[in-house]
Amino acid sequence: MKLAIAQINLTVGDIAGNTGRLLAAAREAHAAGAALLLTPEMSICGYPAEDLVLRRDFCEACAAALGKIADAAPRELALIVGYPERTGDGLFNAAALLRGGRIEAVYRKHHLPNHSVFDEQRVFDSGDAPCVFRCGGVSFGLNICGDIWEPGPATRAMEAGADWLLVPNASPFHLNKERERHAIAQSRLAEAGLPIIYANLVGGQDELVFDGASFALSAGGEVVVQCPAWREGLFYLDIAGNSCSGPRDNLQTEEAAAYDALVLAVRDYVGKNGFKGVHLGLSGGIDSALTLAIAADALGAGQVHAVMMPSDYTASISVEDSRDMVQRLGVRYSEISIGPIFDAFVAQLAGEFSGRGADTTEENLQARARGTLLMALSNKFGSLVLTTGNKSEMATGYATL
Numbered sequence: 277m278k279l280a281i282a283q284i285n286l287t288v289g290d291i292a293g294n295t296g297r298l299l300a301a302a303r304e305a306h307a308a309g310a311a312l313l314l315t316p317e318m319s320i321c322g323y324p325a326e327d328l329v330l331r332r333d334f335c336e337a338c339a340a341a342l343g344k345i346a347d348a349a350p351r352e353l354a355l356i357v358g359y360p361e362r363t364g365d366g367l368f369n370a371a372a373l374l375r376g377g378r379i380e381a382v383y384r385k386h387h388l389p390n391h392s393v394f395d396e397q398r399v400f401d402s403g404d405a406p407c408v409f410r411c412g413g414v415s416f417g418l419n420i421c422g423d424i425w426e427p428g429p430a431t432r433a434m435e436a437g438a439d440w441l442l443v444p445n446a447s448p449f450h451l452n453k454e455r456e457r458h459a460i461a462q463s464r465l466a467e468a469g470l471p472i473i474y475a476n477l478v479g480g481q482d483e484l485v486f487d488g489a490s491f492a493l494s495a496g497g498e499v500v501v502q503c504p505a506w507r508e509g510l511f512y513l514d515i516a517g518n519s520c521s522g523p524r525d526n527l528q529t530e531e532a533a534a535y536d537a538l539v540l541a542v543r544d545y546v547g548k549n550g551f552k553g554v555h556l557g558l559s560g561g562i563d564s565a566l567t568l569a570i571a572a573d574a575l576g577a578g579q580v581h582a583v584m585m586p587s588d589y590t591a592s593i594s595v596e597d598s599r600d601m602v603q604r605l606g607v608r609y610s611e612i613s614i615g616p617i618f619d620a621f622v623a624q625l626a627g628e629f630s631g632r633g634a635d636t637t638e639e640n641l642q643a644r645a646r647g648t649l650l651m652a653l654s655n656k657f658g659s660l661v662l663t664t665g666n667k668s669e670m671a672t673g674y675a676t677l
Contacts, residue, residue, distance in 0.1 A: 277412030
């Protein structure tokens with residue numbers, strides 16, 4: 277049988293937009309001959325929806341969208357869709373099986389993560405029942421994301437008669453996360469003996485970024501399908517027995533993955549929050565140069581405005597390097613001297629600073645003048661200021677906008 281993974285970029289709270297994307301994916305998968313479409317965790321409302329799921333009207337809107345998808349999706353297609361399910365039993369992180377115009381079954385997530393960026397135990401109740409269904413002559417069991425990071429739910433699916441385990445996910449990226457997921461999935465395979473299809477969300481959402489990189493494990497523990505990271509799309513798997521075939525992308529190096537994560541995170545933060553572009557302060561140094569490259573790759577040159585703000589202490593090579601960078605990338609560029617602003621600060625403080633020599637105070641005045649200019653541009657033009665501080669500066673609270 278042919279199965280499709282919808283590795284798509286969804287937006288928290290955009291129920292109508294997400295519903296449209298899911299229906300488009302369903303129609304495309306059906307037209308391509310897929311019998312089953314697997315979408316990411318909480319695909320109707322986006323992840324992490326946090327306190328939105330505590331609102332009854334939000335859950336009701338998600339339920340209405342689920343009904344709309346069930347009614348409008350191709351009748352022959354089995355479709356797994358994630359949503360917040362509110363019932364008399366509680367509030368659940370759930371995945372529904374839609375087929376033939378109706379909601380055929382619902383699985384409720386068992387293990388709710390409550391660490392690092394996760395806060396699910398505060399808003400959701402835990403499920404405890406397996407969900408197994410037949411499609412294309414194969415019995416599929418469901419787990420959701422955190423369920424495969426702990427023993428138990430995979431075994432329950434196996435005991436209920438599953439041949440394969442389907443896992444919709446919203447698993448955020450960190451360095452080497454893809455390899456970590458492979459190892460976790462292999463441990464669940466060793467536990468329950470079920471080959472696994474793992475479908476992950478892709479895209480940026482606030483402070484998180486999701487890399488996609490969906491994959492499949494055969495019953496022998498081999499990664500037989502590896503979808504690309506950072507790319508949306510429908511990816512097709514042909515299932516035969518306890519193995520399958522499909523895309524075989526290579527995993528990235530740490531450096532490449534980190535860069536692509538930053539590019540996608542910037543693109544989606546700017547786009548999903550409605551900013552009209554970005555401003556950044558360009559110094560001629562490596563930190564602002566890297567930030568400029570990320571911004572240009574994320575948004576295109578037309579949405580990036582680099583600003584050089586020299587003072588009397590700025591070396592000529594810094595200005596020359598900045599001009600060279602913006603010429604290479606084709607972004608908008610301005611030079612605004614902070615000399616008069618700095619002089620006005622010093623003049624106003626002269627009485628208070630009488631008898632004291634210049635020190636880091638005057639250096640910090642330059643940084644604050646630059647920050648004020650960038651924020652004024654942001655306020656006037658509706659753009660986002662990208663900070664150019666490195667991690668060491670951020671850690672000590674000494675980064676210049």
